[in-house]
Every structure is written in C-alpha cells, then in structure tokens.
Amino acid sequence: MKRLTVAVVAMMLALVTSAGAQNYPLKPITIIVPFAAGGPTDALARVLGERMRQSLGQTILVENVTGAGGTLGVARAVHAAPDGYTLSIGHLGTHVVNGAIYPLGFDLVNDFDPVAEISSNPMLIVSKNDVPAKNLKELIAWIKANDGKVSAGTAGVGSGSHFAGVYFEQLIGVKLQFVPYRGTAPALQDLVAGQIDLIVDQASNSLPQVQAGKIRAYGIASTKRVPAAPAVPTVDEAGLPGFHIELWSGIWVPKGTPKDIVAKLNAAVVDALADPAVRKRFAEVGLDVPPRAQQTPEALAAHQQAEVKKWWPMIKAANIKVQ
Numbered sequence: 454m455k456r457l458t459v460a461v462v463a464m465m466l467a468l469v470t471s472a473g474a475q476n477y478p479l480k481p482i483t484i485i486v487p488f489a490a491g492g493p494t495d496a497l498a499r500v501l502g503e504r505m506r507q508s509l510g511q512t513i514l515v516e517n518v519t520g521a522g523g524t525l526g527v528a529r530a531v532h533a534a535p536d537g538y539t540l541s542i543g544h545l546g547t548h549v550v551n552g553a554i555y556p557l558g559f560d561l562v563n564d565f566d567p568v569a570e571i572s573s574n575p576m577l578i579v580s581k582n583d584v585p586a587k588n589l590k591e592l593i594a595w596i597k598a599n600d601g602k603v604s605a606g607t608a609g610v611g612s613g614s615h616f617a618g619v620y621f622e623q624l625i626g627v628k629l630q631f632v633p634y635r636g637t638a639p640a641l642q643d644l645v646a647g648q649i650d651l652i653v654d655q656a657s658n659s660l661p662q663v664q665a666g667k668i669r670a671y672g673i674a675s676t677k678r679v680p681a682a683p684a685v686p687t688v689d690e691a692g693l694p695g696f697h698i699e700l701w702s703g704i705w706v707p708k709g710t711p712k713d714i715v716a717k718l719n720a721a722v723v724d725a726l727a728d729p730a731v732r733k734r735f736a737e738v739g740l741d742v743p744p745r746a747q748q749t750p751e752a753l754a755a756h757q758q759a760e761v762k763k764w765w766p767m768i769k770a771a772n773i774k775v776q
C-alpha cells in the first residue's frame with residue numbers, strides 16, 4: 454500500500470512538473486545582473502531580455518544584485534528555485550575566476566545548469582583625458598614613472614576589469630591602485646569625471662565615451678581591432694603583445710531546472726542572437742556573437758570548464774586577496 458502511494462505521488466509530481474514546463478513561462482522571469490545598472494552586463498541583460506520577451510511571451514525583469522565582484526548576485530541566483538523564473542547572467546569573471554578567489558560556499562560549475570553563451574567582448578585600456586600619454590607605449594612609461602600611484606577602477610575583486618588589470622600589472626611589472634566599484638558603470642562615470650586614472654574595461658562599456666572624446670583609448674586586448682572603433686589599435690600593434698582578454702558572457706539557471714524549460718530559454722536566447730536588430734546593437738559596441746553551434750548549453754558547459762582549467766592556476770598563483 455505504502456509503495457503504491459509513493460508511486461502515485463511520484464507520478465502526480467512528474468505530471469505537475471511536465472505540465473509546468475509545458476505552460477512555462479506563466480509569470481515574469483527575473484534575470485539577476487551581479488553588477489550596477491548601466492554597465493556592460495546590465496546592458497546585455499536588457500537588450501537580450503527585451504528580445505526574449507517576444508519569444509517567451511513574458512516580461513524579463515532585470516534585478517541588479519551588486520557587490521563583492523558579482524558574487525552576491527550569483528549567490529542569489531544559485532539559491533533560487535530551479536523553476537526557470539530566475540536566471541543568472543555573468544561572465545568569465547563571475548562564473549569562472551571568482552571560484553578561485555572567493556570562498557563561495559557553492560560550486561560555479563556544478564550548482565548551475567548552463568543555458569547559452571551569449572557574447573564575447575575584448576577588454577580595452579582607457580584613461581581619463583588628463584593623463585599625459587597619447588599612445589600605449591607612453592601610457593606604460595607614465596605608469597612606470599608613477600609606479601604604485603596610478604588608480605585603476607574595477608567592478609570589484611575578481612571582476613573582469615580587476616583580473617584584466619592584474620594581468621596588465623604583471624605584464625608590465627608595475628603596481629596599480631585598484632579602486633573597486635559595484636560595476637564598471639560607476640567606475641566609468643568617475644573616469645570621465647577625472648576621479649580615477651584608468652580602467653581596463655570591457656570595450657562595450659567604454660567605447661561610447663571614447664567616441665564622444667570623454668576618455669582616451671590605448672589598445673584593444675585582442676588580436677583584432679573592433680569594427681565599431683577601427684582607429685583603436687590592438688595591444689599587439691600598440692606595444693603590449695600578448696595582452697589578450699576576451700570577456701565572454703553567458704546565462705545559467707539553478708541546478709535541477711527541468712530540461713524542457715532550459716530548452717525553451719535556450720531557444721529564446723538563440724532567437725534573440727539571430728535577430729539583426731540585436732546583432733546591430735552588439736556590433737556597435739564591439740560585442741561578438743558566438744557561432745550558432747556554440748550557442749548550446751553543452752557548449753557553454755564545455756567552455757566554462759575549459760576556462761576553469763586555464764584561469765584558476767594563474768589566478769591562484771597571482772594570490773589575489775578579497776580584502
């Protein structure tokens with residue numbers, strides 16, 4: 454009798470779950486952005502969310518849960534119900550690097566289910582206009598002459614702008630004074646206002662201010678120039694060969710989210726990434742869309758795992774401290 458009851462309950466639960474997945478989504482979906490509004494991760498979430506709304510028939514709300522290099526927002530998402538109503542957007546910093554720096558209390562790879570990789574974006578070295586350097590070689594000479602005094606804004610310890618800055622320090626053999634913000638949107642505001650000296654920023658964040666003449670760009674941290682800013686040289690061309698960092702971003706859901714819900718979310722991301730209007734907005738700020746074959750949950754899982762293998766030893770060797 455008892456065994457029968459258990460079987461009936463299990464069957465009913467399975468029915469309820471699959472009916473839930475079939476009707477999904479029945480209410481707005483929240484995407485947790487672990488950085489400040491107006492920054493590059495926030496912009497990605499808003500552009501994608503707007504287009505995903507058309508495919509899913511439900512609003513995608515953006516919630517900015519900021520602090521601690523994005524770990525607070527990621528923690529909020531990982532502990533949410535695995536029902537497809539809470540998504541985690543993040544990148545190489547939040548979903549790979551932070552695992553080697555912070556005592557997270559959860560596993561970035563195993564406690565999330567991947568949905569899709571959405572973009573990649575090279576870093577760009579930018580400074581306030583007052584810095585007396587006109588190109589990357591002059592900038593490096595100026596930083597060396599002021600070793601330990603030059604301030605660099607970041608989105609917090611472990612964020613893309615921080616570990617790219619640490620990599621930059623190591624390559625040129627200097628120390629920067631890192632100034633942590635809750636995202637690179639407020640860091641960029643302070644750069645434009647002349648409160649800090651530089652940011653190793655995502656190109657998508659700072660290019661509009663470079664184009665407006667409010668800050669100066671020195672080099673794209675990639676092997677190729679960004680079509681949206683053809684005048685900005687690559688670091689290889691400008692005198693810092695090999696300083697390559699592409700910050701790729703993705704969307705995850707808490708582990709245990711039903712497979713058909715993940716498939717619906719993936720299809721909505723794929724639709725959005727195929728939309729010419731979305732692609733145009735991405736291209737304008739130097740965001741690359743991964744090839745269609747790379748837009749699967751499996752490809753995101755493989756990429757995340759490969760990046761853990763690649764970056765964790767380097768990050769641990771750099772001995773980056775949270776405090």
Ligand code: ASP
Pocket residue numbers: 488489492493494495544546607608612613614615635636637638655
């Ligand atoms: N993604 C940025 C970084 O890691 C932060 C942000 O989106 O505001 O530097």
